[in-house]
Amino acid sequence: MDRRTFLKVSALGAGVAIAPMMLLNRGGALAAPINFDAPLSVPPLLEGRIEQHKRVFELSLQNGSSEFVPGYQTPTFGINGAYLGPVIRARKGDRVAISVRNQLGEPSTLHWHGVKLPGDMDGGPHQVIAPGEIWRPEFMIDQPASMQWYHSHAWHRTGEQVFKGLAGLFIIDDDQSDGLGLPNEYGVDDIPLVLQDRSFNRDGSFRYVAGMHQRMAGLLGNVMLVNGTVGPHLHTSKTRTRFRILNGSNARIYNLAFDDQRPFQQIASDGGLLAEPVTLSRIRLAPGERAELVVDIKGGEEVFLQHQPMSLPGGGMMMAMTAGIDAAAFDILRITSSATDVSGLPALPRRLATLPPLPSSPRGVSRQFVLDTQMMVGSTINGKQMNLQRIDHKVVLGEEEVWEFVNRSPMPHPMHIHGVQFRVLSRNGHLPAKNEQGIKDTVLIHSDEVVRILASFDHPASSRFPYMFHCHNLEHEDGGMMGQFTVEHLA
Numbered sequence: 001m002d003r004r005t006f007l008k009v010s011a012l013g014a015g016v017a018i019a020p021m022m023l024l025n026r027g028g029a030l031a032a033p034i035n036f037d038a039p040l041s042v043p044p045l046l047e048g049r050i051e052q053h054k055r056v057f058e059l060s061l062q063n064g065s066s067e068f069v070p071g072y073q074t075p076t077f078g079i080n081g082a083y084l085g086p087v088i089r090a091r092k093g094d095r096v097a098i099s100v101r102n103q104l105g106e107p108s109t110l111h112w113h114g115v116k117l118p119g120d121m122d123g124g125p126h127q128v129i130a131p132g133e134i135w136r137p138e139f140m141i142d143q144p145a146s147m148q149w150y151h152s153h154a155w156h157r158t159g160e161q162v163f164k165g166l167a168g169l170f171i172i173d174d175d176q177s178d179g180l181g182l183p184n185e186y187g188v189d190d191i192p193l194v195l196q197d198r199s200f201n202r203d204g205s206f207r208y209v210a211g212m213h214q215r216m217a218g219l220l221g222n223v224m225l226v227n228g229t230v231g232p233h234l235h236t237s238k239t240r241t242r243f244r245i246l247n248g249s250n251a252r253i254y255n256l257a258f259d260d261q262r263p264f265q266q267i268a269s270d271g272g273l274l275a276e277p278v279t280l281s282r283i284r285l286a287p288g289e290r291a292e293l294v295v296d297i298k299g300g301e302e303v304f305l306q307h308q309p310m311s312l313p314g315g316g317m318m319m320a321m322t323a324g325i326d327a328a329a330f331d332i333l334r335i336t337s338s339a340t341d342v343s344g345l346p347a348l349p350r351r352l353a354t355l356p357p358l359p360s361s362p363r364g365v366s367r368q369f370v371l372d373t374q375m376m377v378g379s380t381i382n383g384k385q386m387n388l389q390r391i392d393h394k395v396v397l398g399e400e401e402v403w404e405f406v407n408r409s410p411m412p413h414p415m416h417i418h419g420v421q422f423r424v425l426s427r428n429g430h431l432p433a434k435n436e437q438g439i440k441d442t443v444l445i446h447s448d449e450v451v452r453i454l455a456s457f458d459h460p461a462s463s464r465f466p467y468m469f470h471c472h473n474l475e476h477e478d479g480g481m482m483g484q485f486t487v488e489h490l491a
């Protein structure tokens with residue numbers, strides 16, 4: 001962390017419990033009196049109303065003010081509220097109609113990250129909602145139970161608008177997952193966690209900087225927010241909890257674990273349930289990625305969800321630090337339990353979902369994407385930076401393709417593809433870990449790594465409203481690490 005930021009945040013913290021990485025290092029060098037006693041905010045559920053066989057939602061992008069630090073007001077953006085948005089909830093098979101009113105006073109867009117829908121409903125940088133205007137996308141929910149999300153995708157402004165709060169969750173339900181007996185009482189044993197790191201100026205305002213350094217490394221904050229809560233505490237009355245976790249940070253990569261290294265089970269990745277639960281003691285989550293975890297915490301226990309140091313394939317720790325991964329552990333969420341239902345907890349189902357098997361024989365690569373960093377330019381894909389007027393790739397509607405990402409830059413890039421959910425075929429020629437063999441829309445490509453994914457392009461996107469593929473480090477994205485593709489019938 002930069003020394004100047006350290007001092008500024010310390011100044012902000014005079015007399016209050018705030019310090020740089022104040023959430024870092026319980027017992028570490030930068031430990032600060034954050035007590036993790038602020039009740040975790042749980043975003044409100046928005047289930048819409050049924051009108052003419054459609055599930056209708058109303059969203060308003062608006063300015064607000066939030067008290068993250070006691071005694072300090074932070075100007076923020078929110079959706080139907082001051083900071084972040086409600087959890088949109090719909091079912092597979094629903095026809096969804098959403099009105100998005102822009103009351104921000106600046107242009108914005110709203111992108112449905114991970115939702116499979118046509119390009120003209122996707123909310124990318126071409127679908128600007130001017131101040132005062134309403135955008136009315138309508139689409140079918142045509143994918144399995146999962147947690148998607150929505151956020152600003154404004155041209156050159158995504159990083160700052162998301163940083164200020166323009167993001168929310170989108171939960172999809174289906175009959176198959178309802179029947180599995182997974183924890184599903186929202187806010188009780190089914191808890192969403194939006195992880196974000198932020199920095200503050202002396203006056204309490206967010207400190208968003210997008211200079212050359214951030215365009216290279218991404219913007220890293222020094223204060224952790226979970227669902228907009230600083231120093232969050234969750235008290236539960238149930239032993240078994242399902243956490244639906246989104247890395248909603250601009251650039252920070254987390255290696256999540258509990259402080260006592262207890263095992264947990266991952267049940268879902270970005271696009272839905274895994275074939276079977278995978279037992280883990282830590283999980284890496286890059287910007288844009290989601291994971292659903294189930295963990296048992298007995299009555300009387302206190303555990304911390306933390307970021308813990310991780311090693312990188314091919315990269316040392318110094319590089320890891322510049323690439324958004326902290327070398328030191330820090331606390332994210334304190335959890336206490338008064339559960340009494342210790343005995344009789346059933347095992348999770350052996351099978352969660354039926355996923356098509358990954359192809360056993362190697363498939364030809366349809367397209368290759370070389371990720372690189374060029375001095376004084378920034379991050380590039382195949383040597384190019386984003387141009388709104390240029391279509392980089394044309395995919396035939398209904399085709400299945402293998403995309404290969406080759407990372408020649410010194411830092412990792414979480415690559416996201418619009419319009420599809422994909423499978424990770426290989427990392428450097430090897431099968432990915434079990435928990436990466438499910439359905440995904442964002443995949444982290446480490447430095448010097450080659451990752452292949454398999455996607456089926458089932459929804460159309462024209463040259464007027466093409467899909468994006470981009471790095472989900474938002475400063476990289478805004479800096480040009482993005483391209484466009486169409487999905488159309490053969491002419």
Ligand SMILES: [Cu+2]
Nearest residue numbers: 413471473476
């Ligand atoms: Cu990147």
